[in-house]
Amino acid sequence: MAKHRINPDDCIACTTCVAHCPVTAATRKFRGPKMLGPALERFRISEEDYEPSLEYCSNCKNCDLSCPSGVPVSTLNMLAKAAYYKKNPQSMRDHMLSHGENMAKMVNAIPFGAALANVGMHNPVSRAAMKQIGISDKAPMPTYAATSFVSWFKSQKQTPSEEKVVFFPGCFINYNQPQVGKDLVAVLQHNGIEVIVPEEFVCCGSPLVTGGYLDEAESNARKNAAEIAKWAAKGYKILTACTSCGLMLNQEYQELFPAIEGLAQNALSLYDAFEFLAERAAEGKLKTDFAPVQEHFMYHVPCHLRVQGIGLPALTLLRQIPGLSIEEADAGCCGISGNYGFRDEKYEISMAVGAELFQRIKDSGVKTVVCDCGTCRLQIGHGSGAATAHPVSILRKAYQL
Numbered sequence: 001m002a003k004h005r006i007n008p009d010d011c012i013a014c015t016t017c018v019a020h021c022p023v024t025a026a027t028r029k030f031r032g033p034k035m036l037g038p039a040l041e042r043f044r045i046s047e048e049d050y051e052p053s054l055e056y057c058s059n060c061k062n063c064d065l066s067c068p069s070g071v072p073v074s075t076l077n078m079l080a081k082a083a084y085y086k087k088n089p090q091s092m093r094d095h096m097l098s099h100g101e102n103m104a105k106m107v108n109a110i111p112f113g114a115a116l117a118n119v120g121m122h123n124p125v126s127r128a129a130m131k132q133i134g135i136s137d138k139a140p141m142p143t144y145a146a147t148s149f150v151s152w153f154k155s156q157k158q159t160p161s162e163e164k165v166v167f168f169p170g171c172f173i174n175y176n177q178p179q180v181g182k183d184l185v186a187v188l189q190h191n192g193i194e195v196i197v198p199e200e201f202v203c204c205g206s207p208l209v210t211g212g213y214l215d216e217a218e219s220n221a222r223k224n225a226a227e228i229a230k231w232a233a234k235g236y237k238i239l240t241a242c243t244s245c246g247l248m249l250n251q252e253y254q255e256l257f258p259a260i261e262g263l264a265q266n267a268l269s270l271y272d273a274f275e276f277l278a279e280r281a282a283e284g285k286l287k288t289d290f291a292p293v294q295e296h297f298m299y300h301v302p303c304h305l306r307v308q309g310i311g312l313p314a315l316t317l318l319r320q321i322p323g324l325s326i327e328e329a330d331a332g333c334c335g336i337s338g339n340y341g342f343r344d345e346k347y348e349i350s351m352a353v354g355a356e357l358f359q360r361i362k363d364s365g366v367k368t369v370v371c372d373c374g375t376c377r378l379q380i381g382h383g384s385g386a387a388t389a390h391p392v393s394i395l396r397k398a399y400q401l
């Protein structure tokens, strides 16, 4: 059984987390954060106990965000899942979804692998086969890019600069949407900053945690933490442009793996890309040679950004672009939570969770929704029909790069 480090008695049973849990609101199959987190933790401390509805927790972290006592409910849930899966094997489906990095590496190793995988994964026959193993045939599965971000980056000649930052791309940007990473590099270079992308980085481990593979996630955390510590010691800032990767490196490592040394120190050097850019803007160190962008956007705040407590730096910065108008959706979770909504038994729940957001987008008539999280963008496009963009792509457009 996992060593218990969080005191469930910090819970004062106020049920605020229940009111803020989007999955509890969407389905009665889930018994809610108060019961599955602190209440059952009291039983789990003394003996093994597994409540099957724990599977329905999406790790969206709205419970943690709302709890007045600071109980990390989602972490209790993930630790309980991990304890269960130490003795009970995961399904083939959960193994595949949790090890997306391995799959992407295989795709990249084969000539025309991305094209073959995309055709193979996105036709009715293969979707029907995937449904047989528990992957929804309706879910918005990502496509692979022909060239990964890291491969592209290695071929680039940057303008050298005294000022450098380290970029952690994460799997989604590296293998699925490298354009986001390219846009970030262009924006940073325009501001006289050189970018370093260490090849030692591995998947942040977020899909491993939600799949119950805690030991593998810890192994990844140790590798990433060592690399981050190395660059932080030299005075470099380490940027992420995916809010789930950022949350994992910055906060979840500390909650899940307190035995790893130096995590709190590392967190001081970790920045969301827009947190970094907005800070420079506030100091008058960000170029403002923006061309007007005569467009109206909607901005969706990923739950994993909200819980970081760094405000909405992308929204703040994009509002400085002349001609551009952008409204915050303020319509809750999109429902996808990483790959939660890809699972057949959770697809309808994820769509129910995101329904308010999808309707808000449709009612507004906006053509493009801006969001910092890759899988949120997939879900928003799927649920609302709108185009989506990472905020750094809009910033690059304003710079006319």
Ligand code: SF4
Pocket: 020, 021, 022, 023, 024, 032, 033, 056, 057, 058, 059, 060, 061, 062, 063, 064, 073, 074, 077
């Ligand atoms: S992480 Fe999200 S789904 Fe899980 S209990 Fe908390 S609010 Fe509910």
Ligand code: SF4
Pocket: 010, 011, 012, 013, 014, 015, 016, 017, 018, 033, 034, 037, 038, 066, 067, 068, 069, 070, 071, 073
């Ligand atoms: S919000 Fe916090 S204190 Fe209130 S019931 Fe949930 S875990 Fe307990």
